[in-house]
Amino acid sequence: MPFRFVHTADIHLDSPLRSLALKNEELADVIGAASRAALTRIVDLCLTEQVDALLIAGDLYDGGQTSMKTALFLARELGRLHEAGIPTYIIRGNHDALSKITRELVLPDSVKLFGGRAEAVPLARASGPDIVIHGLSFREPRAPDCLLPSYKPPVEGAVNIGLMHTSLGGSASHDPYAPVSLPELQASGFRYWALGHIHQRAEYAGAATVVMPGIPQGRDINEAGAKSVSLVTVADDGAITVEERSVASARFDRVEVDLAGVFDWSDAVARIARALEAQTAGDHHGVVRLKLTGSTPLAWRLRRELDLVKAEAELTAGRLGRLFVEQVESACRPLETKTETSGDPVAELAGLIEADVLAGPAFRDLATEAANELIKGLPPELRGLFGQDEAEFAQRLDALARDGVDTVLARLREAGEA
Missing domain, CATH: 3.60.21.10 (Metallo-dependent phosphatases)
Structure with missing residues (x-):
C-alpha cells in the first residue's frame, strides 16, 4: 500500500x-x-x-x-x-x-x-x-x-x-x-x-x-x-x-497594465479594470500591486494623479469582491516628438538628466553607495528587494533612479501647468 x-x-x-x-x-x-x-x-x-x-x-x-x-x-x-x-x-x-x-x-x-x-x-x-x-x-x-x-x-x-x-x-x-x-x-x-x-x-x-x-x-x-x-x-x-x-486564502500578485498608445483617461481606467477582472479566479482573496507601463501621452498625468488611479482601481476591486489594491505604481513613459519637446523646459530637462546624469559614472557610484548603506540596515528577509546578483542589483538601481526622475519631472510639469 x-x-x-x-x-x-x-x-x-x-x-x-x-x-x-x-x-x-x-x-x-x-x-x-x-x-x-x-x-x-x-x-x-x-x-x-x-x-x-x-x-x-x-x-x-x-x-x-x-x-x-x-x-x-x-x-x-x-x-x-x-x-x-x-x-x-x-x-x-x-x-x-x-x-x-x-x-x-x-x-x-x-x-x-x-x-x-x-x-x-x-x-x-x-x-x-x-x-x-x-x-x-x-x-x-x-x-x-x-x-x-x-x-x-x-x-x-x-x-x-x-x-x-x-x-x-x-x-x-x-x-x-x-x-x-x-x-x-x-x-x-x-x-x-x-x-x-x-x-x-x-x-x-x-x-x-x-x-x-x-x-x-x-x-x-x-x-x-x-x-x-x-x-x-x-x-x-x-x-x-x-x-x-x-492552500492560501489570500494571494499577493504584481500585475502589469500596458497603457501603450492610450490617449484617453477613461480608456486607461477601463484597461486597468480588465486587468483586475483577470485576477478574480480561484477561491482566495486577491491583493494586487498594479504597475502601469508603456508609452502614452497620459504618462505625466498618471504619475502625478496616482491617488486618483488607485481610487478608480479600488472601486473596481470593490465591485468584483475578494480583491484589494495594495498599491499603484507608474512606469509609463511620455509620448513625445521633437515638436512637442522644442521649447518645453521640462522635456529639455528630462533629456539633460538622461544624457548627462543617469548615464554618468559619478551618479552610478553615488547611487550604489547609498543603496549599499540602505541594504545594511534592512532585515535579512528584505535584502532581496535589491536583487539576487550584481546584474539584478544594477537593474533595480536604474529602475529606482528613473522612477525618481519621472516623479520629480511630473511635479515640475504640474507646477508649470498651474
Whole structure:
C-alpha cells in the first residue's frame, strides 16, 4: 500500500501584520487570519486526501511569544487529524526554536515534536514499504553549522524521510541557517528530504527527492504568487511523486497594465479594470500591486494623479469582491516628438538628466553607495528587494533612479501647468 503525506513548512502562525494591512481594516482582517486559514486548509487537504501523515518542517510559529489563543487553535486543528488517525511530525526552526508553547502545550498523542537531538521514528504499517521519519529541531534561533552529520543514519531496507530546517545552499534574501549542499542530501541514503526555511518553492530530483515547499501563505507583496504545500506519494516500489497543492486564502500578485498608445483617461481606467477582472479566479482573496507601463501621452498625468488611479482601481476591486489594491505604481513613459519637446523646459530637462546624469559614472557610484548603506540596515528577509546578483542589483538601481526622475519631472510639469 502506498504511503502518502502532506509536507509543509513556514506557516508562521502569529506573524505580525505588515503595514499594508494596517491601512485597510477589511484587508487587516483577511491577512491577520490568513496564516490560520492556511493551516485549516492544510488539515482539510490531509482529511480529504486521507493521507498517512502531516510533516511540518519548522517555523510553525513566527516567534517565541505566541498567544495561548493561537496555541489552542493549533491544538484543535491537529486534534482533527488525531481523530482521523493521521499523525503529525514537527520540527522547530529558527523562528519557533524558543517557543515555550510548542514545548509545553499538550498536543494530541499522534503529534511527534522532535527535540534538539536527532531521532528516527519507524512507522507501524500493515503493508507497503517500511517508513522511517527522521527529525532534528533547532535548539537556538541561530544554527550556523550543517546539521546533517547529527542525523541518525538511514535504516536499511526502509524508505527514510528526513525533516530539516535549512537555508540549503544559501539565499541572498536569507542568512545561512544549518547550511547543507544538495549533493550532500542526495548522497545521504534518504529517499525524501522535507525541508523548510526558504519561502520560495523548489524541487530537486535525484537519489533523494529534495523539496522546499515554500511558505504556504504569503504575508506581503514580497511573497507574491502562488503558494502551496506538497502532497507526496511513496509507491510500493519506493518511487516518489510530488504534487503541488494550493492552500492560501489570500494571494499577493504584481500585475502589469500596458497603457501603450492610450490617449484617453477613461480608456486607461477601463484597461486597468480588465486587468483586475483577470485576477478574480480561484477561491482566495486577491491583493494586487498594479504597475502601469508603456508609452502614452497620459504618462505625466498618471504619475502625478496616482491617488486618483488607485481610487478608480479600488472601486473596481470593490465591485468584483475578494480583491484589494495594495498599491499603484507608474512606469509609463511620455509620448513625445521633437515638436512637442522644442521649447518645453521640462522635456529639455528630462533629456539633460538622461544624457548627462543617469548615464554618468559619478551618479552610478553615488547611487550604489547609498543603496549599499540602505541594504545594511534592512532585515535579512528584505535584502532581496535589491536583487539576487550584481546584474539584478544594477537593474533595480536604474529602475529606482528613473522612477525618481519621472516623479520629480511630473511635479515640475504640474507646477508649470498651474
